[in-house]
Amino acid sequence: MFPSRFEYVAPRSLEEALSTLAGRGDEAKVLAGGQSLIPLLKLRFASPALIVDLNRVPGLSYLEESDGHLRIGALARNRDVVASQTLEAGYPTIAAAAPLVSDPIVRNLGTVAGSLAHADPAGDWGSVMLALGAEVTVRSASGDRTIPVADFLVDTFTTSLEPTEVITEIRVPKPEGSSGGTYLKLERKVGDFATVAVAVQLALDDGRIGRAGIALTAVGPKNIQAIDAERSLAGAEPTPESFQEAARLAADAASPISDVRGSADYKRAVVRTFVQRGLDRALELARAS
Amino acid sequence: MAVTEHEIAGVGHSIKRKEDARFIQGKGTYVDDISLPGMLHMAILRSPLAHARIVSIDAERAQALPGVVAVVTGELLGQHNLAWMPTMSGDTQAVFATDKVRFQGQEVAAVVAEDAYTAHDALELIDVEYDPLPAVVDPKKALEPDAPIIRDDKDDQADNRCYRWETGDKSATDRAFEQADVVVSLDTFYPRCHPSPLETCGIVADVNPVTGKATLHMTSQAPHAHRTVFALVAGLPEQNIQIKTPDIGGGFGNKVPVYPGYVAATAASLLLGKPVKWVEDRSENLISTGFARDYHMHGELAMKRDGTMLALRVHLLSDNGAFFADAQPTKVKAGLFHIVTGSYDLPAAHVSAEGAYTNKAPGGVAYRCSFRVTEASYMIERLVQNAAYELGMDPAELRRKNFIAPDKFPYESVTGFVYDSGNYEAAMDLALEKVGYKELRDEQKRLREDGKLLGIGMASFTEVVGAGPAKDYDILGLKMFDSAELRVHPTGKAILKIGVQTQGQGHETTFAQIVASELGIPPEDILVQYGDTDNVPYGMGTYASRSTPTAGAATAMISRKLRDKAKKIAAHTLEVSEDDLEWETGRFFVKGAPDKAATIQDVAFAAYTNHPEDLEAGLEGSHYYNPPNMTYPFGTYVVVVEIDEGTGEWKVRRVVAVDDCGVRINPMIVEGQLHGGLAEGFAIAAMQLISFDEDGNCIGSNFTDYLLPTSWETPNFETFATVTPSPHHPFGAKGVGESATVGSPAAYVNAVVDALAHLGVRNLEMPVTPARVWEALQEARSGS
Ligand SMILES: Cc1cc2nc3c(=O)[nH]c(=O)nc-3n(C[C@H](O)[C@H](O)[C@H](O)COP(=O)(O)OP(=O)(O)OC[C@H]3O[C@@H](n4cnc5c(N)ncnc54)[C@H](O)[C@@H]3O)c2cc1C
Secondary structure, three states, X not given: OOOOOOEEEOOOOHHHHHHHHHHHHHHEEEEXXXXXXXXXXXXXXXXOXXXXXXXXXXXXXXXXXXXXXXXXXXXXXXXHHHHOOOHHHHOHHHHHXXXXXXXXXXXXXXXXXXXXXHOOOOOHHHHHHHHHOOXXXXXXXXXXXXXXXXXXXXXXXXXXXXXXXXXXXXXXXXXXXXXXXXXEEEOOOOOOOXXXXXXXXXXXXXXEEEEEEEEEEOOOOOOXXXXXXXXXXXXXXXXXXXXXXXXXXXXXXXXXXXXXXXXXXXXXXXXXXXXXXXXXXXXXXXXXX | OOOOHHHHOOOOOOOOOOOHHHHXXXXXXXXXXXXXXXXXXXXXXXXOOOOEEEEEEEOHHXXXXXXXXXXXXXXXXXXXXXXXXXXXXXXXXXXXXXXXXXXXXXXXXXXXEOOHHHHHHHHOOOEEEEEEOOOOOOHHHHOOOOOOOOOOOOOOOOOOEXXXXXXXXXXXXXXXXXXXXXXXXXXXXXXXXXXXOOOOOEEEEEEOOOOOOEEEEEOOOOHHHHHHHHHHHHOOOHHHEEEEOOOOOOOOOOOOOOOHHHHHHHHHHHHHOOOEEEEOOHHHHHHHOOOEEEEEXXXXXXXXXXXXXXXXXXXEEEEXXXXXXXXXXXXXXXXXXXXXXXXXXXXXXXXXXXXEEOOOOOOOEOOOOOOOHHHHHHHHHHHHHHHHHHHOOOHHHHHHHHEOOHHHOOEEOOOOOEEOOOOHHHHHHHHHHHHOHHHHHHHHHHHHHOOOEEEEEEEEEEOOEOOOOOOOOEEOOEEOOEEEEEEEOOOOOEEEEEOOOOOOOOHXXXXXXXXXXXXXXXXXXXXXXXXXXXXXXXXXXXXXXXXXXXXXXXXXXXXXXXXXXXXXXXXXHHOOOHHXXXXXXXXXXXOOEXXXXXXXXXXXXXXXXXXXXXXXXXXEEEEEEOOOOOEOOEEEEEEEEEEOOOOOOEEEEEEEEEEEOEOOOOHHHHHHHHHHHHHHHHHHHHOOOOEEOOOOOEEOOOOOOOOOOOOOOOOOOEEEEOOOOOOOOOOOEOOOOOHHHHHHHHHHHHHHHHHXXXXXXXXXXXXXXXXXXHHHHHHHHHHO
16 A cells, blocks of 8 residues: 555553644544554545554553443454453344444454544444444543533544544443344445444333434434434334334434435335334343343 | 376366465465566556546656656657557557546556655646546447547547447348247346456566566466567567566456556666566556446347247447457457357347447456356346246246257357357256255245245356367467477476466466376476466467367377377387387386386486487477367356345355366366356346446445455355366367356346246346345336
8 A cells, every 4th residue: 555655653651642642633643443544544535644553552452341331442443342242131232233343354453433433424333322322432631521422423524523632432321121222234245334224222111112222324424313213212112013113213314325335215215124123123132131 | 006097186186276385375476576676666647537638747746756767658658659559359548648538547647766655656746637528438328429539549430339240140030030929138237347356467577778678577367469469569579578477366357458557667667777566556456457248238039939949139239448458359349249149049140239439447358258258148048037937937948948959069059159069958957956946946936925035046058168269269360279388307297388377277287187197297296387478388378268278278289299209219118119009197008018118207217318219309399279169168057045125135045056167177176166256256246336427437446345245245156067078179178267257147137036026027237236126126016
């Protein structure tokens, strides 16, 4: 690959990284797994003057549960998420999504945090985190802030992250009570971004639906939270009819474009299929939990 | 002790590939591995527009960048008469655009620099002013009278038509259609796809400024033909051009043409007196080098009510891109598409073809295919299935009724091919038996009652490969013979030099096995060489499944010639007359006294130490083989698919492939070739497409858009064989490298169509994406 010329630093601590960014954030790019940034450099779509490589910063690779949250460190790789045993039971949506993110080679390097920071509307983690109501903790030289994912993802390749900030952690609230969820993805081949994907999360409260999370991948300018669909389910009976209605509302929330993968109508239809199938599966898991 | 045929592992033995050890251990050498002292690096500036007049090219800023040695433009090349070059179809192609750019990605200029980074940096500093012209993207529109003319560089070109061609008997065909009870037609598009070898194209051009000798290390499937083209293009004396093709990381037809980058790097080396390396990146390979297919086809089949085929009529429109750069024999314009009558005994046929220039990359290369056989096979096999639906017959039975019968070979087809041998029914029956055809049809019926979709598709293809007989086949006048030179050393070890060029086919193994069978020297004692034009005899290279039919035959013939000589030497050393000797693989022995024998190794030693006085010393020779005919491999593929109505996804449940390529040299290598081809056929059917927007921007310029299936989605293949030897090949072999790419796309598509056939669906265009299946379902369901 023949990128434009750039300067490269590999700080040994978060403080060092943040102070570098405090001075030169505007002309810099943070490098995590490189699985989105390096292709951009290769094609010269991005030509940052400075690359700040986070990979030597210690203590960011964790994936752990504490204070009612799953905490995903900025350097936790997709591979680590796939391999984690704790997720299957408590976070089935994450467990379902992780092996569908790209292919093993990309997962060995790519990070969950990098995926959110990249804000590709076809990225899988954005939808998963929206459905789960996750938050992002970011830090700059002047301090921390915590941003709900729904506010973090602003537009295509655009987040509310400042150039001086890095993501340190993603915080996923532990789903309470009887809950279940899944991630369904239509891809053209393994390693492909989604044509359409859907994250579904469902909690049962005394037989009725409690919180419902539904988010959509690759059918709009960013990962879309299907708010009307979620609302239609909250408090409802988990019946085929209510699921069908939620699927319809989710399809309405999608604003896909027609392209070589299929027409907008087609993509909406897949959203409908996936939301319905996803809710069926989530219900099954919730009842079993 | 006698060396037995088994121990020498000749033809018929699945020995491991000799070349694999170095590839597996990373010890192969590809063009990009070559680094010469003082070597410079070239990068190419490409047009961002599909059609535009070049107003000016200003290279001053690029030239000024430290590390830049030279900027090469079309104007500079023009001063050396190198701005244009001939294509393999007798057209011309711009090396670097001077007047206009004619496709997005076209070569406009190049930077030669001390390192590749600087070369790429400097590309951004070349200022090209373009005056955009309307892009012609649709070949049908290209042929409309008011279409902008793309090839205004050609004096005799008043429109965008690049050829017209027809064959067969039009009036006989028309008469047959008048008498038909049933006519079935199909309009279909075989989309533009790309061979996309994992190694892209490249060259290290090394012209010695003192001797003038040009040593060109390049990715070439046809080094000798390229040497001659270079001699003709550059006016270099041919003895001063050495093309050395090292290991090739896949070719699939993509490395048959001569590309502008090769010419520019050679010119740069010539002008600068230093070696120049150019290796294209993935996107450059996908957007500018030889694409494949892009045929819009209309076929009609005339039949009697009982299913007897009467005639076939096909018209095709090819989209050739900006330059007619198909690689094909001189006498044809649409390759060997006229094999479109396929496996069927058709009394009449007519094929008409026309080609259009468009503002797209040139190519039309035979992607793992013998000159457009793939498109032909796809057309007839799709048409036959639709005909079966129309007649209410089972598709297998309709095929059976019309197959060319085994006793009709050699069979002369109405479009002029003489099929050498075949037994189509046997291959189909084996496939049907292995897949459990009857049970599947029953299951399909049951599932349909439950609203579930199962499809069974097949293709019974016939190919025409091994070009070819000199009387009919040449490229740019060069006859399509091939060659082998065999040198047996005194210790009984040998070097075989062949005119064909392996790119993964396993020649180092299979060609050694041919010698092993014919001469009794074990394959491990034979070094097979190719690819260096100073070292190996002239040949036309490897594509169109031609290596075994041509150079493989030459290898057998030279081995036999040397065996005849060896017999004389054996008679001399054993002090008997030649008539008293008998041959068994590896040794001569005296009739009636089998212990009195000379092994081939004994004879080889004697050839240099104790040869008869009336015989030349040595055991060496070469043979140029002019095949008497093409070979016609065939087979039946059956594909079973299941469809998810909610998403339109189709999953392959079974692929059963029966191939008949005559005698198999190394059955394991044959299977490997078939697996690769079945995977590529699946890719084409399911996911591959180079497409363009209306401005001529290429969509599909990298591997996130142009998809290569992985082992995850590639179906499991069940392969089987029947063996019907070629009667004219020295040991009965036919080409097989391309059978599966040629035959399988129709089988996959037929399977998906079959799943929806009861709903009235008759066509799905490749790539058969889930979206297309879903849309066909919506349409069918809303119509019914
Ligand atoms: C072939 C291929 C297929 C892929 N398929 C999929 C897929 O199917 N689904 C999917 O979701 N993704 C896919 N991806 C993207 C992949 O998941 C990326 O790894 C991910 O999107 C980015 O993570 P990264 O760690 O590699 O980030 P990088 O590439 O290193 O960075 C991406 C962006 O995020 C910024 N960034 C990274 N980390 C931080 C941080 N801690 N704080 C602030 N900014 C940061 C960088 O500055 C950069 O702008 C694919 C990638 C490839 C190459």
